[in-house]
Amino acid sequence: QSVLTQPPSASGTPGQRVTISCSGSSSNIGSNTVNWYQQLPGTAPKLLIYSNNQRPSGVPDRFSGSKSGTSASLAISGLQSEDEADYYCAAWDDSLNGSWVFGGGTKLTVL
Amino acid sequence: QVQLVQSGAEVKKPGASVKVSCKASGYTFTSYDINWVRQATGQGLEWMGWMNPNSGNTGYAQKFQGRVTMTRNTSISTAYMELSSLRSEDTAVYYCAREDGDSINWFDPWGQGTLVTVSS
Numbered sequence: 001q002s003v004l005t006q007p008p009s010a011s012g013t014p015g016q017r018v019t020i021s022c023s024g025s026s027s028n029i030g031s032n033t034v035n036w037y038q039q040l041p042g043t044a045p046k047l048l049i050y051s052n053n054q055r056p057s058g059v060p061d062r063f064s065g066s067k068s069g070t071s072a073s074l075a076i077s078g079l080q081s082e083d084e085a086d087y088y089c090a091a092w093d094d095s096l097n098g099s100w101v102f103g104g105g106t107k108l109t110v111l
Numbered sequence: 112q113v114q115l116v117q118s119g120a121e122v123k124k125p126g127a128s129v130k131v132s133c134k135a136s137g138y139t140f141t142s143y144d145i146n147w148v149r150q151a152t153g154q155g156l157e158w159m160g161w162m163n164p165n166s167g168n169t170g171y172a173q174k175f176q177g178r179v180t181m182t183r184n185t186s187i188s189t190a191y192m193e194l195s196s197l198r199s200e201d202t203a204v205y206y207c208a209r210e211d212g213d214s215i216n217w218f219d220p221w222g223q224g225t226l227v228t229v230s231s
Contacts, residue, residue, distance in 0.1 A: 098170070
């Protein structure tokens with residue numbers, strides 16, 4: 001059971017726009033920024049979005065992030081076949097001694 | 112370029128310990144915290160803890176307290192994660208990741224991962 005809640009799956013056809021949600025609480029998303037990671041099959045996770053809505057250099061502007069209250073979203077526009085991957089949200093959680101928490105991951109299928 | 116290269120796959124028996132290494136290159140090793148994250152087959156990401164390579168200070172997830180030890184050798188820019196009293200549920204890919212940012216942080220880059228298999 002992950003601290004952050006994501007839908008287990010999402011899908012879309014090439015060219016479509018899809019969104020992936022990430023729900024948390026006041027101790028994590030509500031008080032800290034959200035990062036998103038993309039994990040292509042058989043590879044290590046890669047930073048996709050940091051600080052809620054910032055893209056590292058090299059990440060296409062088709063990817064965007066947003067945050068409101070205790071929830072965050074990742075949007076992918078102009079969906080491409082190479083976007084098929086697992087996506088994870090993450091945030092620092094202030095409870096207890098503090099820890100990083102992740103969502104359970106969303107498997108994106110490009111139909 | 113900034114890179115983290117991890118040690119190779121390990122097979123261990125229940126009750127044993129495993130020590131995974133993570134060699135950093137392309138940046139000043141002591142300037143960024145190293146975190147460890149694991150992923151069981153077909154499962155999500157699970158944070159294990161962090162280490163400050165400069166001071167050696169560490170912080171561990173409650174779940175792993177007493178079983179995990181994170182250390183470093185600054186002379187060779189390498190971080191280590193040792194997990195003891197292994198059980199079958201510890202079978203997973205273990206990743207190290209550099210924690211970037213100032214007060215607002217993120218993990219970038221990640222190591223390639225090390226598969227640890229616990230089996231009798």
